[in-house]
Amino acid sequence: MFESAELGHTLAKTAFERQLPRLRKGLIDAQFDLLQDAPASVVILIHGMDGAGKGDTINTLNSWMDARHILTIGIDGPTDEEQLHAHMWRFWRLLPPKGKGALFAGSWYGETLSPRKKGKARLERTLERILRFERMLAQEGVLVLKFWLHLSKAQQRARFKALERSKKTRWRVTKLDWKHHARYDAFHAQAEHVLRATDAPHAPWVVVDGNDARYRNFTVAKTILQAVTARLKQNTNSKTAEVLPPVAIAPTRDTALLDHLVLAQHLPRGEYDQELERYQGKLNQLSREAKFRNISVVAVMEGVDAAGKGGAIRRITAALDARIYRVVPTAAPTDEERAHPYLWRFWRHAPQCGQVVIFDRSWYGRVLVERVEGFASNAEWLRAYGEINDFEEELAEGGAIIAKYWLQIGHGEQLERFSAREKTGYKKYKITPDDWRNRAKWDDYQRAVCDMIDHTSTQLAPWVLVEAENKYYARIKILKDLCERIEGKL
C-alpha cells in the first residue's frame, strides 16, 4: 500500500514553478464552477504519518484556493458542547453545503489510526460505520477525498532530526513524536488496516509520498483538481442516474516505482548454478516438512511480456514433488467462467493445505490488460482492487502464503528479446501480435502496474518487484523470497 510513497519522490523547483500557475488557475476555476452549478460539496480529509507535512499541505492548499469557499476544519478533542452530543454530531454540523468545500485536518477517523491492543471489536464497528457514513455522503452528492501523507520510518527519523537541528523548528518535534516513532511499525500496520478497510471507489484513499514538500503539495492539489473536474463533468452527463458512478481518481501517478529499479543486476552463471542448487534444495526440503501440510502457497507470476515468467516458474516447479503443485496459466475465460463472478475462475484453483499453486498471470489481468485495453469498465477495474484484496485476505486466512512477483525489464531489453524470439524457430510461437500491441502501450501498462502495486501490496500479500534483465538474478531472487516466506510461516 505504501511502497510507492516510500520511494522519496521529488519535484524539482523549476518543474514545480513551471506547472504551478496552471494548477492554481485550474483550482480557482474548478471552485468557481462548483459554486455556480453546486452539484456537490467537496470533503477532503488530510491524514498521515507524523512529520509528513499535513499542516504545510493544508496551508498551501488554502493559499492556492479561494479560502472563502473551502473551510479548513481542525479536529481536536471534542469541545464541551460536542461532548454532550452524539459522537458524529460534530462532523455533521461541519459538512459544507453544495458548491463549497471543507478541508479536514483530522476527521471521523480520529482514534482509529492509532495502534491499539484492546477494543478491536469497537474498532471494527467504527470502521463499518465510517464505510456506511461515507457511502451515504457519496450518494447524497458529496465528493469525499481522503489523503494519507506518508513517510517511511527512515524518512520520519530524518525529518525529525532535520527539524531538531534548527532552533527555529526544534520545538516542533516533541517527546510524543519520538515515542510514536519508536512504535512506527505499529502505526504503519494500523494505518494499512484502516486504509484497506475504508478504501472505496466512491471515497478513495490517496497515498502520497510526504517527503518532498513540493511533490506532496503539488500531487495533493492536482488530485483534488482532477477529482472535482471529473465530478463536474459527471453531473452534466448523468443528471438522472439514481446511483452515481464512482469518480475515477487517477492521481498524477508517475512510474517512479518501476523507474527506480536497477534492472540489470549482476549474477554470473557460476554463482547462479550454486545458488539455484541451494534454494531449490531448500524449497524441496521445506515442502517436505510436516508443518507444510497445514499451509499452502499461492504464487502469482506477473510481469512485462518476455520478462521471463515461464523460466522462473520452471525453476520453482523443478524443486517440488509433482503431486503437490499445479501451474495455472491464465487465458481468456471459458463460457462457464464468464457466467460467474469474475474471481470465480481463480477460486476454482485455490490450493488446499499442503499444496502450491502457481498462477502464470492471474486475477491482476483485470487491473492491467483489461483496464488498459478497455475490456473492463472504469467501475469494474476500480472496484477490483478491493475485491482482489478481499480475495487474497480470505486465502491468507485459510493458511495460504500469497507470494506475488512482478518481473520488470526495460523497453529496450524487451525489443531485443522479442527480436531474438522471432529469429529462433522454436521460440517463435512465443511472440504474438498481442505482444506487439501491448508493447505499443508501454506507458499505459507501466502506470497501471504502479497503481496496481499501490492498491494491492499489503502486509498479508506484498508484491515483490523483480529486476529481470538478468534472468539468473531474477530466478534466484524469486526462489529465495519464496523460501523465506515459507520458512517464516512454518
Place this chain on the structure above:
Amino acid sequence: MFESAELGHTLAKTAFERQLPRLRKGLIDAQFDLLQDAPASVVILIHGMDGAGKGDTINTLNSWMDARHILTIGIDGPTDEEQLHAHMWRFWRLLPPKGKGALFAGSWYGETLSPRKKGKARLERTLERILRFERMLAQEGVLVLKFWLHLSKAQQRARFKALERSKKTRWRVTKLDWKHHARYDAFHAQAEHVLRATDAPHAPWVVVDGNDARYRNFTVAKTILQAVTARLKQNTNSKTAEVLPPVAIAPTRDTALLDHLVLAQHLPRGEYDQELERYQGKLNQLSREAKFRNISVVAVMEGVDAAGKGGAIRRITAALDARIYRVVPTAAPTDEERAHPYLWRFWRHAPQCGQVVIFDRSWYGRVLVERVEGFASNAEWLRAYGEINDFEEELAEGGAIIAKYWLQIGHGEQLERFSAREKTGYKKYKITPDDWRNRAKWDDYQRAVCDMIDHTSTQLAPWVLVEAENKYYARIKILKDLCERIEGKL
C-alpha cells in the same frame, strides 16, 4: 425488525388455492426467461428461527419451480476437502452460473447467527466481509435474496409442543431445540444485529412470519417472483449502466400490523385525569434527577393525519421545564438544508445530554410521504432505512433514548375528524388540501408505514404503535411508555 413477523399472519386455504396456480406459472415463466436471457444468477438464502419451517419452505419452493434450474444446497459443517481450503472456497464453488439459481439452506452467515460472548471483533470483521462479498456479487450480476423465517418465542414454544404431541413428528424436536428455545432472547438479539448490519438494497433481508406454512411459503415465493421479474426488466432497460441500481423489493406486504390494532380503546375522562396527573408528575420528577443530565431523549411523533400528535406532544411538554425541551416541527426543508445530505437537518436538532427533543414528524418523511408521493426516488427511500437506523444508533450510543410513536386512527374516524375540524372556526387552519390528498392514498400510506416499522423498529429504537381513536388513551400510553423508557435508562 420482527414486529410484523410476530403477529401470526395466516393465509386461508381457499385464498391460497385460488392464487397458487398463477404464482406457480409466474415462477416457471420467470425461470425460463432468466435462463433465456441469462442476465443474472439468483442466490436465495433461507435462514430463520428453529421451527420456523425452513425445510418445508425449501421443499415447497422446489416443488413449485423447475428443479433443474435451481439447485438446493444444504450447508453443513465443512467436508474434509472443504476444511483444507480457505473458508469461502466452498461457497464460491457453489455459486450458480448466469441464468440459474441456488437455494441455500444455511450459508456464509453460518455461525454469525448464534449468540456468543467471545469473538466479537471476529464477528464484526466477518459481517464486514459478508457485506463486501454480497456487494461484489450484486455488482457481478447476482441477484441476492435473503429470507429470515421468524417465530416469536411463544410461537416457537407452541410449535415445538405441537410437534411433540404427534408420534410422527416427535423426533423432530431435539434437546438442542429446547436448549436454544431457553436462550430465545439471545438468538433474537443476535439475529437482529446481524440482519441490521447486513441489510442492503442490493442484498436485502426479507423477514417473513413463519408460523403459518401457507402464508410463509406463499410470501417467500411471491417475493422471489417479484424480485426476479424486477431484475429481468431492469436489465433490458439499463444494459449500459456501470452500477446496477438496487432491486426494489416490495414484498407482498399486507398491513396486518396496523389492521391488528384495536383502535377504539376505553379510557373514561375521570380515569384519564388521574393517570395524566400521575405520569406527568412522574416525567417531571424523572427529568429532575441528577442522572438525567447524562442522557437525552429523542421523541418522534408520527401518525395518520388528525390522529392527535399535537395534543400528545402538549401533554409531554406540559410536564417539562421549558429550558430542557424543544419541539421541532418538520416542514419542507430550507435552501440551506437542501444543500446538505438528507439527515443533516435532523442532526442539527440532535439533543445534548440532559435535553428532550420532540420531533413533530421527522426523518421518516422520506419513507412515508416522499416515497408515496414520489418526491424521493426508489433508490433514495430504499437506502434511507439503513441510513435512519445508523442515525438512530449514533444518537443512542451518544446516550439518547429514542422513543418513536405511531398514532393510528381508522379511515372512518379520520373523515369524522376532518369534517369536525372544518366546521370549527379555530381548527379550520388544521385542514389543508394536502390532508385530503394524503387521505386519498390511504392504502399506499398504510403499506409504507408497515414497511417502515419492519425496517426501522430495532431494540435500540423500537416503534410503539398507539391506538389513537380515544385521545385520552393515546396520550396516557405515550406518557407511560416514555416514563418507562427513561426510568429503565436512569
